[in-house]
Amino acid sequence: MRFGPVATRDSAGLIAAHTVRAEGASLKKGRPIPPEEALRLAESGIAEILAVRLDPGDVGEDEAAARLARHLAGAGLRPERPFTGRCNLVAEAAGVFVAEPDRIDAVNAVDEAITVATLPAFRPVAAGEMVATIKIIPYAVASAPLERALASAAEPPMRLAPYRLTRIGVVSTLLPGLKSATVTKTLRVLAERLAPTGARIVTETRVRHEAGAVAAAIAGAAAEGAELVVVFGASAIADRRDVIPAGLEAAGGRVEQFGMPVDPGNLLLLGALGAVPVIGAPGCARSPKENGFDFVLHRLLAGLPVTRADIVRLGVGGLLTEIPLRGQPRSGGDGE
Structure with missing residues (x-):
């Protein structure tokens, strides 16, 4: 992927790096530049814009995020439609979110362009609640790091454990x-x-x-x-x-x-x-x-x-907000 200034008249088909507005014309950040908009902007006096040109083998941000989301989502998790390089995973039912931090860390370690953020492991969630988001940082990612990220998680590192006992x-x-x-x-x-x-x-x-x-x-x-x-x-x-x-x-x-x-x-x-x-x-x-x-x-x-x-393993993160009414608070004093 190449990122940099290009002549506005030559920008048709590239990806707009930033939103650009001029009288009678506009470009939306992250979207392909239509030929007619490139011409209107050039005629309005904007001679140069920042744009992105994909190299052979590059995978667009939405496609890459969606591929990774589908690969990482285990049972009970559903990928939503990708947008602006982001694909969210949501719970299909109420339950407990189960994640393997080491395997998610391995995905995040592959390349700075690829990020996965999740709720803490074992967090109770409701149906439809977002549990993770996969975000591709630039407008595209090379196929090689994307394939390494996919390979680093041979099995889905996150899933939903639906509630069973009633x-x-x-x-x-x-x-x-x-x-x-x-x-x-x-x-x-x-x-x-x-x-x-x-x-x-x-x-x-x-x-x-x-x-x-x-x-x-x-x-x-x-x-x-x-x-x-x-x-x-x-x-x-x-x-x-x-x-x-x-x-x-x-x-x-x-x-x-x-x-x-x-x-x-x-x-x-x-x-x-x-x-x-x-x-x-x-x-x-x-x-x-x-x-x-x-x-x-x-x-x-x-x-x-x-x-x-x-x-x-609950010790790290186990210091919760104090409950003042309990019998023996941390601060001492009279108690059971």
């Missing part, structure tokens, strides 16, 4: 001093959290803050068809031997991880009863503000596995 069971433990209004509000906040995913609360139980009662409630929720169980403790989980993990194990379940490097959300417990995931929710999950509970909940609802290694 039936949620909730267990709330009770202690003197915990207001029923707090439990009611917690259920409302959770229902609002679930609404964009298509999931709903199908069973809700309130029991004493004792391991035996928790065990019976978790088992009961699973028996009633809950695909995921969330346990809200009247007191935050303080240890793997505390009431909620003890109750899960007494029900025949297992504790897979306690604690996570996300704040608010440190005191989350992740486990399962058979194939049913169980979350011991941290206190901040009672708030509608984003917290570590969201990071785990959405992945599980989308049928994505959440391992200890996944949780460990």
